[in-house]
Amino acid sequence: xxxxxxxxxxxxxxxxxxxxxxxxxxxxxxxxxxxxxxxxxxxxxxxxxxxxxxxxxxxxxxxxxxxxxxxxxxxxxxxxxxxxxxxxxxxxxxxxxxxxxxxxxxxxxxxxxxxxxxxxxxxxxxxxxxxxxxxxxxxxxxxxxxxxxxxxxxxxxxxxxx
DNA sequence: TTTACGATTAACT
DNA sequence: GTTAATCGTAAAG
Numbered sequence: 347x348x349x350x351x352x353x354x355x356x357x358x359x360x361x362x363x364x365x366x367x368x369x370x371x372x373x374x375x376x377x378x379x380x381x382x383x384x385x386x387x388x389x390x391x392x393x394x395x396x397x398x399x400x401x402x403x404x405x406x407x408x409x410x411x412x413x414x415x416x417x418x419x420x421x422x423x424x425x426x427x428x429x430x431x432x433x434x435x436x437x438x439x440x441x442x443x444x445x446x447x448x449x450x451x452x453x454x455x456x457x458x459x460x461x462x463x464x465x466x467x468x469x470x471x472x473x474x475x476x477x478x479x480x481x482x483x484x485x486x487x488x489x490x491x492x493x494x495x496x497x498x499x500x501x502x503x504x505x506x507x508x
Numbered sequence: 509t510t511t512a513c514g515a516t517t518a519a520c521t
Numbered sequence: 522g523t524t525a526a527t528c529g530t531a532a533a534g
Contacts, residue, residue, distance in 0.1 A: 358515070366515065376530060394528030396516050413515055443516050484515055 347464040348450055350422030352439060353471075354414055355497040356504060358482045360400075362409035366488035369409030379457045380409045387465065389446070389456040396443030399451050401460060401467070415483075415494075416440050418502040419448070441504040475499070478507040 360367035368377040368390070379388035380402055388400035388411050404410030417439045419426055426438045426448040439445040446452070460467040476498035481489055483505060496507045 360515075368515080371531085374531075390515085391527095391529065393514060393516055393526080395526065398515060400515085415515085441516070482515075486514080 347466060348422070348425070350419075350425050350449055351466070352417040352419040352421065352502075354417045355500040355502050356414075356416035357495050358413040358415055359493040359495070360411055360413065361404065364488050364491060364493075366482070366485045366491070367409070367411075369411070373409070377409075380411045381407050382457065383459075385460055385467075387451075387455050387458045387460055389451060389453050391453060392443070397446035397452055398442040399446050399449075399455075413442060414445060415442050416496075416500075416502055416504045417445060418500060436501060440502055480508045 360369065362369045364370055369380045373381045376390060377388065379386055380400070382402060384402050384404065384406055386402045388402055389397055390400075392398050399414045400411040401414065402411050419435055419438045423435065423438075427433060427435075429450065430438055430444065430448050432438065437444065438448045455465075458465060478496050478498050479492050480494045480496070481492050482494045494507075496503050498507065
């Protein structure tokens, strides 16, 4: 969006039966997007400081979503460096909060469809690389559920895969 | 109305 | 490796 973008290399999954998920306790004003139409964004503020971007998926109203944890920057590198205030490309999008800052995603994008402006979510250009799974990061509950997915060997992950 | 805390990051010892 | 920053949300009173 906005002339910036990249290839998603790391995600985490959440659903309603997951103690760590915002949708676990049912719909609230904040997580309403998770129970709305699929293909929309669910954006929330974390620790009063950072934004995190999710893609609503699964059956409509099922409260399922995928957290975009990291992506490989490919478009608008200068713009992202400017917004992030760093020169290291690896630090641009290697984390949920960083990613949102680099792309300019804020709470204003909550509920926004991801297949139309200002977003543009596309299928992978080339053949998919190997994907590894592992335990999710930064959680206090449900850590045992290995729903972290990362592109094998990518150096743009928030953390190396096991 | 009040209070405790989080799907994180950056700065500091 | 440890910790402060910072505020909206949700649960309790």
